[in-house]
Amino acid sequence: MNIFYLGKKTLRGNYLSFNDSNNEEIKKVQDSFDLNRLEAILALSRVEGIDKLGNIHKFLNDRISxxxxxxxxxxxxxxxxxxxxxxxxxxxxxxxxxxxxxxxxxxxxxxxxxxxxxxxxxxxxxxxxxxxxxxxxxxxxxxxxxxxxxxxxxxxxxxxxxxxxxxxxxxxxxxxxxxxxxxxxxxxxxxxxxxxxxxxxxxxxxxxxxxxxxxxxxxxxxxxxxxxxxxxxxxxxxxxxxxxxxxxxxxxxxxxxxxxxxxxxxxxxxxxxxxxxxxxxxxxxxxxxxxxxxxxxxxxxxxxxxxxxxxxxxxxxxxxxxxxxxxxxxxxxxxISLNTKRKEMEKKALDEALVKVYKEIHKEIKFMDINNNLEPDKQRDSEEEKIPERDDANNEPNVDSKQKSDNESQSVVIVRDKDWHPGLVGIIAGRIKEKENVPVFVFYKIGNEWKGSARSVKGCNIGAVIHESVLNGLATSGGGHDMAGGVAVNDEKFSEWKNWINQKIHKMNLVPEKIINIDAFLNLNGLNMTNVSKITPFGMGNPYPKIILSNVLMLSVMERGNHIMISVKDEKYKRTFWMFNSKEIAKDILENRYYDLILSLSEKKNHNVIDILKR
The missing domain is CATH 3.90.1640.30 (inorganic pyrophosphatase (n-terminal core))
Known part of the structure; x- marks a missing residue:
């Protein structure tokens, strides 16, 4: 890794880590599986164990039968x-x-x-x-x-x-x-x-x-x-x-x-x-x-x-x-119409939820962009969602999040409202999790029971945590996966359950990830020629490749709603990119200055900028 990147923060406050594959290893994978250099780098990063060639063969050639x-x-x-x-x-x-x-x-x-x-x-x-x-x-x-x-x-x-x-x-x-x-x-x-x-x-x-x-x-x-x-x-x-x-x-x-x-x-x-x-x-x-x-x-x-x-x-x-x-x-x-309506309902409920979270955790209401940490493709199904400034002094929210001061990290967010729609609490939990980078529970109420959806982060198996709360008699039912779950808690047990969850997750000492793992460096010509089809499909467990376009000149920066459209050039080529839900950093991007662009590559080559580093 170039020493230039050590300790450097991007405009969004992320650090960068880099693929450590060596050239000899990359060349061997290229020759063994007829891959281009970037595909070989990606294949190496997707497998573990001593027998990397054997595992790459399995990764590339798995058969259902x-x-x-x-x-x-x-x-x-x-x-x-x-x-x-x-x-x-x-x-x-x-x-x-x-x-x-x-x-x-x-x-x-x-x-x-x-x-x-x-x-x-x-x-x-x-x-x-x-x-x-x-x-x-x-x-x-x-x-x-x-x-x-x-x-x-x-x-x-x-x-x-x-x-x-x-x-x-x-x-x-x-x-x-x-x-x-x-x-x-x-x-x-x-x-x-x-x-x-x-x-x-x-x-x-x-x-x-x-x-x-x-x-x-x-x-x-x-x-x-x-x-x-x-x-x-x-x-x-x-x-x-x-x-x-x-x-x-x-x-x-x-x-x-x-x-x-x-x-x-x-x-x-x-x-x-x-x-x-x-x-x-x-x-x-x-x-x-x-x-x-x-x-x-x-x-x-x-x-x-x-x-x-x-x-x-x-x-x-x-x-x-x-x-x-x-x-x-x-x-x-x-x-399609129902999904449009769902997004409108979600925006309203999300605004309410984030107001509650930020009043309790941060002790202030901020004009927040809740999507600015999402992967580019995730943003396609998102509206431009902000928390508006509002006066809730006469409407005390029902918040169950631990207070977070400047010197105290937040272990878990728990927020509830008896009137939230059951079909939206999971989405709201996911949005808050992306913003706060901690496990999140969001509840609605039916009768005497609070029913909630949970979304988690790496290192916290939320399904296992929920099951333990059921076995301990704190929740009436629940289950889930490593990263998501559902739980039901009786009203009279809620405070006890909440305290147990707070303590359980706090003891995990979760470290929020603010790191982007970079797979490779490319120039604009290399980006135009890039083909990673043999590594697709991308998703959970096979993340979208992250590459750096190094030392490009910023030609223009234009705000489009909550997004930014930027044009850059290197020694030979020019290209325009979208940077979604990034309006808050537009003022920090100056024209006629050199930057490194961090891109997320997509299968359809509509690559998006996800972060920027000053040169």
């Missing part, structure tokens, strides 16, 4: 055989899904599959206003012999639901989920790679899969069983579900390595060529072309999620399932 052999998921064989029997006997099946993209795509996959074999199937998905999961008592009144509970159910108890009072028939429940839990839901089969009683050595390959990814394994293996046992061709190929698997995996922010990378890499091709009339209509109405992971994450998934957030999850299911082009057009436009 390789993961479909010798499945070691607990209860997998039991659930697989039960579903096969239901197919054989033409049993009526009920699917109980979740309201997010993962739950919706999982539900549609099974509906498509069962109907292809002439099975009578019905589904139920709650809206976020209904709360997480399904009421076990409701299952008693549903006339089905097999229930598939998808992307939820792990934290519930279905004990005693074995008989249908109407006809005394047996009910079997199979849960397919991936949320962390220490709970035993008391069901026929419980397939969850993150269940507490699992052996991590046998579940390692599956622990980062979302429910859609797990469901695909089931459908793949059942399809094999049909061919082997019946000696007939499959009625529907598992490959047709790869578009849904890609949506679910990206929408649930799963780590894009191993099987997930294979899922998404192949699935994006299917999305671009999708024969699902509803999905095609949504893509066309959003104005998207060839689909990249960023398009799914920041355009398609928010529209699908908007249905369950502020309306009915059934709209999204209908969109992905419809065979009617007129209906597809109506549904896709409805979802």
């Amino acid at each position: 390789a993961y479909m052999q010798n499945v070691t998921l607990i209860d997998f064989e039991k659930a697989l055989e039960r579903i096969y029997i239901a197919l054989e006997k033409k049993e009526k099946i009920c699917i109980l899904g979740d309201y997010d993209v993962d739950g919706i795509t999982s539900t549609v996959m099974w509906m498509d599959f069962f109907r292809a074999y002439g099975i009578e199937v019905e589904y139920r998905i709650p809206n976020r206003s209904d709360g997480y999961g399904h009421d076990p008592d409701v299952l008693k009144s549903i006339d089905c012999s097999l229930f598939l509970i998808l992307d939820c159910g792990s934290s519930q108890d279905f004990y005693g639901i074995q008989k249908n009072t109407a006809n005394n028939s047996k009910k079997d429940i199979c849960i397919i989920d991936h949320h962390q839990t220490a709970n035993d839901p008391n069901v026929y089969a419980f397939v969850n790679p993150n269940r507490a009683d699992s052996d991590i050595r046998t579940q390692e390959e599956y622990k980062n899969l979302c429910t859609a990814g797990l469901c695909f394994i089931f459908i793949y293996k059942i399809s094999e069983m049909i061919e082997e046992r019946k000696k007939v061709r499959q009625n529907i190929s598992p490959k047709v579900f790869m578009d849904l698997v890609a949506l679910g995996t990206i929408g649930d922010c799963m780590k894009l390595s191993g099987l997930n990378r294979a899922y998404v890499r192949y699935g994006l091709q299917i999305v671009s060529l999708t024969k699902r009339i509803g999905l095609r209509s949504l893509i066309d109405n959003l104005g998207l072309g060839n689909i990249a992971a960023g398009d799914v994450a920041f355009y398609i998934c928010p529209c699908i999620n908007a249905a369950g957030r502020i309306h009915s999850s059934g709209l999204a299911v209908d969109l992905l399932f419809t065979k009617d082009s007129v209906e597809a057009e109506r549904l896709s436009k409805s979802l």
Whole structure:
């Protein structure tokens, strides 16, 4: 690393770290895998262990079929055989899904599959206003012999639901989920790679899969069983579900390595060529072309999620399932409209939440840009959101955040309001987390219970923290992943729960990351020639490459709303870039001065500046 960068801060207050690969190592990877230099650098940074070449080969060449052999998921064989029997006997099946993209795509996959074999199937998905999961008592009144509970159910108890009072028939429940839990839901089969009683050595390959990814394994293996046992061709190929698997995996922010990378890499091709009339209509109405992971994450998934957030999850299911082009057009436009409305509602609630946070933590209301730490692609689905200056002296907010002085760091933010919309608290938590860079809980109230969403940072497994609070009798229910979760707390227990959470996370001594990891240096000509397609798709676990355009001359700086459009040149070339949600630093960027630009590279080459360093 050039000594020039040691200890230097960018205009946004970040420090820079640099890839430490040596030229000999880079050249060896280039020659071994036919990569360009930047692709080789990125490949080296994506793998760990002594056998880097072997791990890079696996990273670049993972095949879905390789993961479909010798499945070691607990209860997998039991659930697989039960579903096969239901197919054989033409049993009526009920699917109980979740309201997010993962739950919706999982539900549609099974509906498509069962109907292809002439099975009578019905589904139920709650809206976020209904709360997480399904009421076990409701299952008693549903006339089905097999229930598939998808992307939820792990934290519930279905004990005693074995008989249908109407006809005394047996009910079997199979849960397919991936949320962390220490709970035993008391069901026929419980397939969850993150269940507490699992052996991590046998579940390692599956622990980062979302429910859609797990469901695909089931459908793949059942399809094999049909061919082997019946000696007939499959009625529907598992490959047709790869578009849904890609949506679910990206929408649930799963780590894009191993099987997930294979899922998404192949699935994006299917999305671009999708024969699902509803999905095609949504893509066309959003104005998207060839689909990249960023398009799914920041355009398609928010529209699908908007249905369950502020309306009915059934709209999204209908969109992905419809065979009617007129209906597809109506549904896709409805979802886009709902997402626009969701953003408007989110802005209002976010303003209120941030006012509460800053009055308590910073003891002042600031005119804040809540998006200025987001990745460029994340900003596409964001409005220009600011905290307006306002006088709340006569309206004391209900704030549960620890006070932060100039000499005291904030360990966790906990904020609640009884009137916030259930479909927005997760988004608000994410926005505050990006700004404060600490774990965040945001709550709304139903009856005597506070229900909240959590978003976390590296080093704090928020799902595990929530589970521990449930086991300690402080929360009534909850679960989640490393980086996100949900929790319910009785009103009379809230203060005790809050104090426990504050102490628990404070003891972790989390160090906020203000570091941008730089992969390479390029000039403008090199940037124009850059191709990193062999390393895509980018996302969680495979971050967008960060490069430095070194020592470029600033020709112009123009504010466009909350964004900046800058034009620069080096010795030979000129180029214009966008820097999103950066109005607050525009005054610090001077024309006819030299700077280093930090860029985030995208699959579609619409690269954006994310930070600037003075020369």
